[in-house]
Amino acid sequence: MCPAKTCAIPYRCESVLALAAQFPERKGFFSKFTLQAKFSMQTLRDDSVSIGQCDDDDGGMPMEYVREGSLGDLIREIRRVLKIxxxxxxxxxxxxxxxxxxxxxxxxxxxxSPCSALNITENTTILVDTTAMHEMQGVLLCSGGGTRMPALTQHIQKCLLPVVGVPMFLYPLSSLLRTGITDIKIFVREVFQPVLEKEVKKSKLLEKYPANLEFITVSQEDNGTADLLKHHHNKITRDALVVSCDFISDASLIPLVDFFRATNSTLVALIADTCVSSPAPGAKSKK
Structure with a gap:
């Protein structure tokens, strides 16, 4: 460690070897240091220094931080390594x-405050949000009765229809989570809420993409999307990405959100060519 209290930055082995070469008379002092290779970078073995891993779209890279250093120092180092x-x-x-x-x-x-006082360890992951994804809300519509497909939804809710053995609603939920949104509202009829909660837990999606899911129950009356959002507008407090339970696609939603923000739009919609050219769906039936 640098002895200057205003610095307290860990020395890398290159610096120490250079100093040892300049001061051969201090050979005994420099021999006390043990060098090791970690993350393809050599660093001094020092219990006060941790080696972390910074990751971005271009891959990962090692990062050093001092456990007793301040949170501000850690954030500055993260930004430096990630080139923010x-x-x-x-x-x-x-x-x-x-x-x-x-x-x-x-x-x-x-x-x-020191990182140690905030319980920040080498096992703590620090996320830096540069896209505002964490500020957006996700809205997943699972309350529809599937009245245009009565033969399939006579005994099962539309959002629970199996697609390759997986309940349909898990596909759009996965799309929202992979977008980086962590605040998701799921509109569902009250009787089916326990089933959806069980399927979400079974899927283990939240273990890979931690997020807060809020289930909002709606009445049995089958309102359209606009009416549903209008009646529950108080639940949607920020810009929102709205998807229906039958959105099954491997398309990333991130470019859609990026375009929405870049153009300062009021509304941006993702529409497939088939939706434009195909005939309108059949009439709704009573359920």
Whole structure:
């Protein structure tokens, strides 16, 4: 470690070897250090220093931080390694411990707190939101009765229809989670809520993509999408990405959200060519 209190940055082995070469008379002092290779980078073995891993779209890279260093130092190092410029907008910082994600409180007080005091360890994942995905809400519509397909939905709710052995609604839920949205509202009829909760748990999607799911029960009356959103507008408090339970696609929704933000749009819709050219669906039937 650098002895200067204002610095306290860990030395890399290259620096130490250079110093040892400059001061051969201090050979005994430098021989006390043990060098090791980790993450293809050599660093001094020091119990006060942890080696973390920074990841972005271009891959991963090692990052050093001092356990007793401040949260501000850690954030600066993360931004340096990930090449996040001072002019780049950050929408929020999040931490994941044991698979549970919560907002990382970055204030004037916590920024000076040691990482150890905030229980930040080498097992803690720090997420830097540069896309505002964490600010968006996801809305998944699972309350429809499937009245245009009575032969299939006579004994089962539309959102639970199996597609390759998987309940239909899990496909659009996966799309929302892979987009990075962590606040998702699921509209469902009350009688089917326990079934959806059981299927979500069984799928283990939230273990891979931690998020907060809120089930909002609606009446038996089969309203259209616009009426449903109108009646429950108080539940949607931010920009939202709305998908229906029958959205089954491997298309990423991230470009759609990026376009929405880049153009400052009021509404952006994803429409397939077949939706434009094919005939209108059949009339609804009583259920």
């Amino acid at each position: 410029l001072a002019t780049d907008k950050i929408y929020g910082y999040y931490r994941v411990d044991d698979g549970k994600k919560k907002s990382l409180d970055v204030t004037k007080e916590t920024i000076r």
